[in-house]
Amino acid sequence: MEIFFLLFEGIAQAAQPATLSATLFGVVIGLFIGALPGLGPTAGVAIMLPVAIGFGGVPALACLAGVYYGAMFGGAVTSILLGIPGDAPSVMTVLDGHPMARNGEAGRALGMSVFASFFGGMIGLLGLVVLSIPIAKAALAFGPTEMTALMCLALSLASVLGGANPFKSFVALGIGFWLGMIGIDPIAGPIRFNFGFIELFEGLDFAIIAVGLFGLTAIYTSLGSDVKNEMVSFKFSNLFPRLKDALQSRWALLQGAVIGVFVGVLPGVGATTATMISYALAKRSSKTPERFGSGAIEGIAAPESANNSASYSSMIPLFTLGIPGSATTAVMMGGLLMLGLQPGPLLFTNNGDFIWTVFGSFWIGNLMLVFLTLLLTPLLASVLFISTALLYPAVLATVVFGVFAIEYSMSAVIITLLAGTFGLILLKLEYPPVPLILGLIIGPMLERNIRRTLIQSEGDLFVFLERPIALSLFVLTALVILSPLIGRFIRRPAAPA
């Protein structure tokens, strides 16, 4: 019961004008970013990071989270009206949403998408609130050795979060580590890898790299596609969800939400997988599976409920263990660090008020999105008709002002440009950028922990294997790293005798 009391207190705090307006700002921006193909939630959160940090404290995080789940809502609008998914988690919504729209039921499809997103979001938030405290309490028993093991586990996710080639994922991770080493060594003092530039004495700012790597790269890669499509018309009065549809889709909604909670928690799996599983399950458990793909209302309810539920539950490992399980939560973790907050179990002990107000802002944001999505649907759909030649100049102008605001220096713009160009090269050569960001964020923390532990143990490496939790985490890390090899070995057909 205590957690619900804390949550209500958090909601009351989040209703303060500063947090409320930051949440509103974030969800509106998120809705539009979600509607735009090419700029997904990660690019959106990265681009908005420097702006949001200016809000400080809870409003900053409320704004970033608003962009994240706002993009989840917004992606569905263009999926249904235009048949173009704004981001990857909206792909499954196209399957039934667009056929419904073409059959003259666009309003009904949009209404269900909004209701399912809200329902899934609420269940995901419930999972976030209920599961966070026990996980954080368990993690409080972790000493520096266990934390080192936990960080190794987080970094091993490079093999999961990366692309098809795990070797390239780990090279990207290594480059991220190296970027994290630039600047003054926090233990011994010498300046490393600054190449004589004074600007690099204090190291590279995470947000500047994230804006370049995700934001600028997303703009570069989408330059070739200026979308020209026909929008299906709809009536505003039809946008409101119908009770009959909600009752018909009740199991699809619930299944999607529960799948979203559990799949979202798993690092590296993400909302897209949750939508696929929930869609498949809704189709399998339907008495009329043949309707799926040609306009089944449950085909919208299940994936939309799952993707919003997963977007909240993916924050559980971030807040409780300090492990970002996806690219978007990695960028959000950078935001927390920039605010001077270390994500992990101690966040709940040392900054309880902060965390519950942030959770409270999530509830308010989810509620806001229902009304905003309904109100802004015509505008969201029309965003797709704005030429990139008008849209991207505005986005780039925001990027320039935003990165300048981080360090009050134009060198930040140069670093963003370099990060964006490097990100494009990595993407084209299929080096995934997410492990690089993981390396940049977690690398310096890992290095400090390893060196401090080894200094205390006078160089004895076995200190890492003496505590059972640390040992278990290292075994788990080895399994995660070796899983692609094990999988390949298992799948290999037996040689003929």
Add this chain to the structure above:
Amino acid sequence: MTNRVDQLFAVFLIFFGCYVVWAGTDYGYMRGTTPGPGFFPAIVGGVIVVLSVVNLVRSLAGSERLADSMKLIDLAKIAGISLGLLGVVLLTPYLGLMVAVALLMLVVGFTINPTLDKKFLLRLLPTCALFPVFLKFGFGHLLGIPVPVNLFGF
């Protein structure tokens, strides 16, 4: 073409990894029995070298085929935007951030859509004129960021 670039990039990373290892040993791998500032760079550099060799061998052996390279027109657009961003850095001390960003917006707009079509100009020009003013107000006044200004104070 992309596969050749991939191989060259792997070679670059091998040299880069060697440099990181060398720099690591230079910073001091160990200090007595405890790890020094070069401990981590040496390990990370070594890992980059080994994995890049694996990637190079995989690419040469044809185990990995990458998608086609980008179109020349898209590369030209990227170059245009990058030059525009570089221009902002160079011009801001003289023109102020607001004016430099307005010019960047013009460059980006014409790079993506190189036309003098009246309809397009009627949309682009006001956007380029008004949006930087909005940003200057948001960042400079609402967030209190000291936005660089020109001799005339804007």
